[in-house]
Amino acid sequence: MYIAIEVEKHIRKKLKQTLQHLQFPDTIRLETPSSPDFGDLAFPCFSLCSVSKKSPYETAKNILSHLEKPDGVNKMEVHNGYINFWFDTNQILANTLTSIFKKGKEYGILSPKYQKVIVEHTSANPNGPLHVGRARNPIIGDTITRLMKADGFHVESQFYLDDLGKQVAILTWAFHHLDETDLSKKSMDKPDHYAVRFYQKAHELMQQDERIASEIDELVHKSELGDEDAIDMGKRSYEPVLTGISESLSSINISIDNFIPESRFVKNGSVLKVIEQLKQTAYCNEEKGAFYLDLKEFGVKGRSTKFFITRANGTSLYATRDVAYHLWKNSQADQLVNILGEDHKLESQQVNIALELLNADKKPIPVFYSFVSLPGGKMSTRRGRVVYLDDLIEESKQRAFVEVKKRRGKELSKEKMKDIAKVVGVGALRYNIIKVQPEKHIEFKWEEALSFEGNTAPFIQYATARCASILRKSKIESNVIKELCDSQVLTHESEGRLGKQLAKLPIIIDEAAQGFKPHLITQYLFDTASLFNQFYRDCPVLSADNEMVKYSRLGLVLSTKIVLENGLALLGIDGLDEM
RNA sequence: GGGCCUGUAGCCCAGCCCGGAUAGGGCGACAGCCUCCUAAGCUGUAGAUCGCGGGUUCGAAUCCCGCCAGGUCCGCCA
Numbered sequence: 001m002y003i004a005i006e007v008e009k010h011i012r013k014k015l016k017q018t019l020q021h022l023q024f025p026d027t028i029r030l031e032t033p034s035s036p037d038f039g040d041l042a043f044p045c046f047s048l049c050s051v052s053k054k055s056p057y058e059t060a061k062n063i064l065s066h067l068e069k070p071d072g073v074n075k076m077e078v079h080n081g082y083i084n085f086w087f088d089t090n091q092i093l094a095n096t097l098t099s100i101f102k103k104g105k106e107y108g109i110l111s112p113k114y115q116k117v118i119v120e121h122t123s124a125n126p127n128g129p130l131h132v133g134r135a136r137n138p139i140i141g142d143t144i145t146r147l148m149k150a151d152g153f154h155v156e157s158q159f160y161l162d163d164l165g166k167q168v169a170i171l172t173w174a175f176h177h178l179d180e181t182d183l184s185k186k187s188m189d190k191p192d193h194y195a196v197r198f199y200q201k202a203h204e205l206m207q208q209d210e211r212i213a214s215e216i217d218e219l220v221h222k223s224e225l226g227d228e229d230a231i232d233m234g235k236r237s238y239e240p241v242l243t244g245i246s247e248s249l250s251s252i253n254i255s256i257d258n259f260i261p262e263s264r265f266v267k268n269g270s271v272l273k274v275i276e277q278l279k280q281t282a283y284c285n286e287e288k289g290a291f292y293l294d295l296k297e298f299g300v301k302g303r304s305t306k307f308f309i310t311r312a313n314g315t316s317l318y319a320t321r322d323v324a325y326h327l328w329k330n331s332q333a334d335q336l337v338n339i340l341g342e343d344h345k346l347e348s349q350q351v352n353i354a355l356e357l358l359n360a361d362k363k364p365i366p367v368f369y370s371f372v373s374l375p376g377g378k379m380s381t382r383r384g385r386v387v388y389l390d391d392l393i394e395e396s397k398q399r400a401f402v403e404v405k406k407r408r409g410k411e412l413s414k415e416k417m418k419d420i421a422k423v424v425g426v427g428a429l430r431y432n433i434i435k436v437q438p439e440k441h442i443e444f445k446w447e448e449a450l451s452f453e454g455n456t457a458p459f460i461q462y463a464t465a466r467c468a469s470i471l472r473k474s475k476i477e478s479n480v481i482k483e484l485c486d487s488q489v490l491t492h493e494s495e496g497r498l499g500k501q502l503a504k505l506p507i508i509i510d511e512a513a514q515g516f517k518p519h520l521i522t523q524y525l526f527d528t529a530s531l532f533n534q535f536y537r538d539c540p541v542l543s544a545d546n547e548m549v550k551y552s553r554l555g556l557v558l559s560t561k562i563v564l565e566n567g568l569a570l571l572g573i574d575g576l577d578e579m
Numbered sequence: 580g581g582g583c584c585u586g587u588a589g590c591c592c593a594g595c596c597c598g599g600a601u602a603g604g605g606c607g608a609c610a611g612c613c614u615c616c617u618a619a620g621c622u623g624u625a626g627a628u629c630g631c632g633g634g635u636u637c638g639a640a641u642c643c644c645g646c647c648a649g650g651u652c653c654g655c656c657a
Contacts (some may be wrong), residue, residue, distance in 0.1 A: 302581035304653040311655040454605040
């Protein structure tokens with residue numbers, strides 16, 4: 001158990017006792033005060049005024065006069081209708097440093113929940129490289145995967161592979177009918193970049209020539225019926241693309257546990273079963289041979305109420321197959337999370353309603369994100385109006401290299417600088433995407449996507465490098481530091497503030513994971529690194545007044561480094577010992 | 580036309596779910612800090628009709644209604 005969580009529990013317990021004793025409602029919401037002047041945790045009493053018939057200040061005073069001091073708290077005061085609690089800094093510090101020393105990389109992780117979660121993310125059409133417009137998906141998905149693991153879940157990430165769709169059919173047609181010499185030069189030596197030109201050209205031809213369009217439709221039709229040859233043909237064309245996509249993801253520290261092809265649910269008959277069962281429901285109607293569900297009664301309004309589950313020719317549609325996929329996921333996990341672009345909101349709602357009609361007990365929790373657009377409008381693979389993720393990654397590393405060289409060019413080898421630039425570049429990219437809430441629309445600008453100052457990954461990494469540098473120069477083994485560190489001598493305000501911040505990591509992890517709010521982690525890391533920088537300014541470590549203080553500050557530095565690195569790891573970002 | 584999301588300083592974002600303590604940061608601007616553990620850092624100053632208009636409330640950035648702007652969806656596409 002973590003001390004910060006413990007102390008909060010103690011406060012809640014004592015408050016609850018007092019509220020019950022005074023016959024107040026006993027639901028308790030605690031807040032982090034707006035300023036350190038108001039302590040570490042606050043209980044607002046405003047909502048109790050209607051019961052007490054007194055002012056907030058008097059109500060708070062009254063409660064405080066009956067309140068026993070909770071363990072781990074050393075001061076309680078009333079200000080403006082709040083009861084403010086000050087933690088016992090020494091106790092928190094002693095407990096937290098011990099806990100960090102003991103757990104190391106595991107510090108912050110919560111106890112196992114013995115529940116399995118499937119996080120579906122990325123699921124991009126395998127017709128070309130990932131572009132920046134959708135790059136939030138894997139980054140948010142991977143971060144949520146990491147967060148939920150840290151929160152104690154067993155997590156599997158899945159990429160739902162649309163191998164029956166038109167995009168794959170177009171690509172397949174292109175590989176069979178086009179010659180590379182007709183195409184524009186590929187931008188990068190990767191299979192996905194190689195393939196996308198075939199796709200783009202075929203898409204263009206398809207729009208000009210109806211014969212081509214119908215050949216492609218024929219491919220789609222065959223594979224939708226589960227035709228093994230058609231599906232295999234598709235597989236041969238998209239597989240290299242998928243390899244390319246995986247390479248891109250891997251270069252930003254993302255790996256996906258399982259790729260689930262849509263065709264599986266056609267082949268094993270589960271799609272047909274879904275269709276049969278949905279037809280049995282009271283909401284199913286027919287229109288010119290095609291079947292649809294009427295969603296009016298489920299809160300869907302306007303023109304969107306018809307959810308078609310089959311075509312007139314009886315074949316299934318994307319969303320129908322998605323229902324089958326989700327039924328299967330129901331049998332595989334305790335909780336489902338989907339990372340989806342905002343364009344999937346209606347489809348997601350349709351799938352959820354179908355799942356409800358089929359009595360599935362678990363509905364996926366969607367995390368929607370808005371698109372990243374270019375200053376002139378949105379990105380499009382078809383029209384080639386894109387910034388590819390690979391280009392962004394490359395540019396990020398290059399810009400980071402320029403920065404490293406500017407600062408360390410005389411001291412470090414080129415290889416070393418490249419290694420640092422890679423970690424900085426990838427970190428900056430992931431951090432900048434995760435720090436803004438998914439639902440905010442982003443207009444892509446190089447300067448913003450790749451800034452290295454202020455609230456950015458390099459700022460955090462710089463703090464880990466400072467920590468590492470101090471530890472290196474002390475020439476003292478970390479085991480010895482852990483042994484000799486005595487938090488009792490860490491009495492400076494900057495030390496206390498930093499220590500209390502380190503104690504909060506597990507609380508933040510839990511909050512971020514439970515609320516699907518990965519941006520809370522960036523905020524926490526930024527605050528932690530800022531507090532460390534203030535400590536760095538105020539408290540000399542290597543030249544501390546005496547050995548005892550030195551060892552103890554080294555302990556705090558070591559702990560900070562571990563906390564920052566653990567937090568960065570949740571974002572798929574590495575810390576640095578040197579930069 | 581309808582649904583959903585977004586609108587907070589010159590720019591970017593947090594706070595909104597769960598109404599309350601002086602609306603927090605970052606970038607940029609301006610003024611300072613490297614004989615001292617990495618200045619990708621630190622300190623300070625200026626900068627906000629919280630999109631607009633109503634309402635509820637002792638109290639609204641936060642809840643409700645209307646409007647405006649941007650995004651997104653409304654296909655027998657995926």
